[in-house]
Amino acid sequence: MSEEKKGLNVGVKSFLTAIIVIFIMMVGTYGLTFVVPGAYMPFWQWALSPILVLGSEGNGSLIAVIIFLLVIGGVFNCLDKSGLMIYMLENITERYGKDRYKLLAYVSLFFMAMGSFIGSFEECVPLVPIMIALSVRLGWDALVGIGMSLLAIGCGFAAGVCNPFTVGVAQELAGLPMFSGIWFRLISFALVYALLVWFLTRYAKKIEQPLQENQVYVTATDEKMDKALKVFLCIMAGGILLVLSSVFISFLQDLTMIIVAVTFLAAGLISSKMSCRLGNLFQTFWNGMISIFPAVFMILMANSIKYTLVEGNVLDTLLQAAITIAGTLPSWSVILFIYLIVLVMNFFISSGSAKAFLLMPLIVPVAEAFGISAQLCIVAFAFGDGFSNVMYPTNAVLLIALGISGVDYGKWLKWSLPFQMINIVLTSMLLLLGFAIGY
Numbered sequence: 001m002s003e004e005k006k007g008l009n010v011g012v013k014s015f016l017t018a019i020i021v022i023f024i025m026m027v028g029t030y031g032l033t034f035v036v037p038g039a040y041m042p043f044w045q046w047a048l049s050p051i052l053v054l055g056s057e058g059n060g061s062l063i064a065v066i067i068f069l070l071v072i073g074g075v076f077n078c079l080d081k082s083g084l085m086i087y088m089l090e091n092i093t094e095r096y097g098k099d100r101y102k103l104l105a106y107v108s109l110f111f112m113a114m115g116s117f118i119g120s121f122e123e124c125v126p127l128v129p130i131m132i133a134l135s136v137r138l139g140w141d142a143l144v145g146i147g148m149s150l151l152a153i154g155c156g157f158a159a160g161v162c163n164p165f166t167v168g169v170a171q172e173l174a175g176l177p178m179f180s181g182i183w184f185r186l187i188s189f190a191l192v193y194a195l196l197v198w199f200l201t202r203y204a205k206k207i208e209q210p211l212q213e214n215q216v217y218v219t220a221t222d223e224k225m226d227k228a229l230k231v232f233l234c235i236m237a238g239g240i241l242l243v244l245s246s247v248f249i250s251f252l253q254d255l256t257m258i259i260v261a262v263t264f265l266a267a268g269l270i271s272s273k274m275s276c277r278l279g280n281l282f283q284t285f286w287n288g289m290i291s292i293f294p295a296v297f298m299i300l301m302a303n304s305i306k307y308t309l310v311e312g313n314v315l316d317t318l319l320q321a322a323i324t325i326a327g328t329l330p331s332w333s334v335i336l337f338i339y340l341i342v343l344v345m346n347f348f349i350s351s352g353s354a355k356a357f358l359l360m361p362l363i364v365p366v367a368e369a370f371g372i373s374a375q376l377c378i379v380a381f382a383f384g385d386g387f388s389n390v391m392y393p394t395n396a397v398l399l400i401a402l403g404i405s406g407v408d409y410g411k412w413l414k415w416s417l418p419f420q421m422i423n424i425v426l427t428s429m430l431l432l433l434g435f436a437i438g439y
Contacts, residue, residue: 065257151196
């Protein structure tokens with residue numbers, strides 16, 4: 001993302017790449033309905049699945065994601081046109097430009113903590129473009145920006161120290177105390193964080209542009225912009241605190257996306273208007289929403305894959321076959337196979353809580369029959385659910401982030417795959433360690 005790029009616009013190349021990849025996945029999924037015993041779906045139903053998915057079970061979260069995305073597009077266009085975004089980035093660059101690698105580590109830790117301690121994932125989308133723009137100003141590229149925000153929050157979500165949507169739900173289904181066994185997940189968090197910072201720093205140093213003295217300059221003071229920026233940050237801080245409180249106030253856990261959307265909407269519109277550099281606020285907001293509509297199409301296509309699997313009676317057959325295979329493996333490898341099952345299922349069902357309800361009643365009894373504790377089984381579930389969220393093209397949040405950053409999926413996969421492979425080895429070793437010590 002260059003500084004000249006205005007607002008959030010889904011890049012043509014990244015959009016076409018994602019559409020092609022998802023369409024191939026759709027065709028492949030439909031093909032399964034012909035080869036899996038008992039599976040069937042009429043062609044017309046498959047062809048209309050991107051529309052029919054809006055009326056399927058659980059469509060509320062899908063609609064919420066789409067509305068959330070449109071709000072983000074509108075607000076960012078206002079922040080861009082008002083000049084507030086550039087002004088904020090100039091101030092950050094002035095203050096932290098000479099300590100940019102420390103800033104990278106701190107930002108990555110913040111996002112990992114958001115994912116691991118309160119289960120944020122979709123809610124981070126408004127911050128991803130900011131991190132991309134900041135990364136570019138600090139002499140890096142869009143990949144570093146996505147890495148220290150979206151990739152970091154995905155890693156934190158998977159480490160699941162106190163993640164209510166994966167670990168919390170899974171432990172409740174397994175009859176375990178909420179967030180028990182936290183010490184092992186904290187160790188996992190620390191090791192994955194160290195790997196992430198090493199990976200990002202190593203790449204950033206390869207492509208960095210030197211920050212010359214004239215690049216880190218004193219930003220001209222603008223009283224109106226300063227006030228607008230303070231209002232933006234205060235409103236956003238209030239929203240983040242409210243999201244953080246969801247750890248202790250359970251009914252807020254289902255409202256975090258709404259809270260972030262409303263907070264970001266209020267902060268963006270009020271601060272943009274205060275800057276006094278914006279003409280028609282609502283027209284600017286509407287233009288921003290329009291620019292993000294291609295991402296909505298990608299989301300509907302990606303979600304149609306799950307719709308085909310469920311409505312075509314493919315999912316249950318595949319899952320039962322996988323559980324049957326697990327029962328024939330050596331004891332030590334069962335925990336790794338459970339990890340693999342969740343990794344595969346996450347391609348089709350991105351919702352962590354939905355997968356927990358589907359998988360935990362099946363995999364926990366299998367694990368316990370081989371002397372594997374339900375606690376370790378839940379760690380394998382969290383690993384399988386979270387890390388691949390930022391790798392699979394069926395994940396709506398990943399598609400949104402790549403679309404608005406102008407990074408096509410192929411480029412992202414090529415860049416992030418080495419990290420994912422090393423991380424799979426690391427987390428597999430952690431699971432085997434947990435099995436060996438009887439965690």
